[in-house]
Amino acid sequence: MNNALLSLEQTPPLAVPLRFMLTAPFLAVLAGLVALFYPEVLVNRWTPAALAVTHLLTLGFISMVMAGALQQLLPVLAGVQLRQSNLFSQVLFVGILIGTLLLCGGFLWQIPLLLGIGAVILVISFLLMIFSLLVALLRSEASAHVTIGMKLALLAFAMTLGLGAWLAAGYSIPAIPLDRELTGLHVRWGIFGWIGLLVITVSYQVVPMFQVTPKYPSLVRSSLSPAIFIILLLMAINHFILGSIWLERLLEAVLPAAFILYAGITLRLQHQRRRKVPDVTLDYWRLGLLALLLAFAVAGLNETNTGLPALEGLIGVLFIAGFALSVINGMLYKIVPFLVWLHLTNTVDMRNRWQLKIPNMKQIIPDHHARRQFRLHAGTLGAVVLSLWLERLSSLASLLFICSNLYLAYNLIQGALVFKRFTEQEFEDDG
C-alpha cells in the first residue's frame, strides 16, 4: 500500500476549498433575488432573467462548490498535489466569481459586452482549472476507478465550456450567428456530463464513507461514467455530423436509463445502510435522487406533446434545484465539517497536542440547524414547483429560496469558524 498517496499533510490549506464552498450559497441568494425582481424566470427559459438565474446556479453555486471540492479531493483521493495550491485557488476563485457576475449581468441587462467579457474570464479560469487538474490526474498512481470519473467529468466540462463560449460569442458578437440549437447540447453536457459525472464519481467515495452504505458494485464504478460519456459524445457527433433522427431518439432514451440506474442503485444502497439513524445528508440525497427520477418522468411526458403548460420549466427546476442543489447541499453538510475536523487534527498533530479533544462533526455543524435548513429547502422546492402554475406564488418561492440559501451559508460559515475559535483558544499561547 502506498501510504504516501494518502497523507493529511498533502491536504491543501483549509482556505482552498472553503472560499468556494462558503461563497457559493451567496450566489444562489443572488439567483433568488433576480427571480424575485424578475418573476418571469420560470415562465420561459429563454428570457434574459431566466438565463441569468440558470447560470448563477450552475456556475455560481454548483460549479463553484465543485471547483472547491476537486481541489480538496485530488490530493486526498488521487494522491496528487497542485503546485502553489493557495495561489491557484485564489486566482480560480476570483475568475469564477467575477466571470459569473459579469456573464449573468450581461444576460440580465442584455449588455453583450458585459456578457462577452464574463464569458472570456470564465473560459480562461475554468480551462486553467481543467488543464491543471487533468495533468495532476494523469500523474496520479491511484486506481483507475478513482480517476476515470473525474477525468471524464472535466472533459465534459471542457465541452460544456466550448459550446457555451460559442453561444456567448453568438450573443455578444454580431458577426457570429446565435445557434440556439446548440443550447440543447450545452445543457446536456453541462448537466449530465459535468454535474452528473462528477456527482456520480464523488458519490462512489462519499456515500459509503459518510452514509455507511455498502460499496457501489465494481462494474458500476468502472463502467457507468465511461458509458455516459460515450452517449454524450455520440449525441454531439450525431448533432454535428450524422444528423440521424433514430440515433438521436435512441440516445435520448439510453442517457436517462443510465442515470435512472444510478439513482436506483444509490437508493438501494442507502436502504441497506447499517445504522439507520436520522441523517440530513441522506435525506438531501433521497430528495435529490427522487427529483432526478421525476425530472426524467416529466421529460418523457413532455415528449408526448401533452400540451400541459410549464413542463419545460418543471424539468429545469427538478434537474437543477431538485437534483443538483439537493445533493450538493447534502454533501456540503458532510464535507465542510469533515474538512474542519481534518485540519484541526492536522494542527493538533503539528503541535504534538494529541491530548486535546477536537470537536466532532455534529459539534461543528449542529444537526438541528442542518435539519431546519433541509426542511426550508424542501419547502422551497415545493413552492417553486407550484409557482410554475400559480404565478402569485412566485415571490414567496423566491423569498423562501433566498432564506434557504442564507441559512445554508450561515450554517457553513459557523462550522468554518469552529476551526478559528478552537485554534485561537487552544494555541494562543503557542505563538
Added chain:
Amino acid sequence: MKESDFDYLDVSELPAPEPLHQALVAVEMLSSGRFIHFHHRQHPRLLYEQLEKRGFDSDTRRGPGGSCEVFIWAKDDTRAHERALKRAALYVPWNTGKDSP
C-alpha cells in the same frame, strides 16, 4: 491469546471520520503489552500516517466479508508487537491491489 491482551475496536458502523477519531483516542490510551484490533468495513487510508506520527506500527489484514482488520501496537513495545502479529496471522494479508475505492 487472552482477550485481556488486546482492545477490540469495532468502528464498522460509524460514518467518517468517527473511525479515525476513535482509533486515535484508543491508541493514546493503550497500555504496555497490549495492542488494538481495529475492525472496519473499509480500508482506513488516513489512519496509517497518524499512527506513524504517534509512534505506532500496524499490520493490515482482510477479514470475513471483505472487512478490514488493522492490528496496532506501540513501536517500542516488543511484547505487544508479537501478540499483534500472532492474532493477525489468523487473517489473510490485505491485498491492496484489490482495494479499489
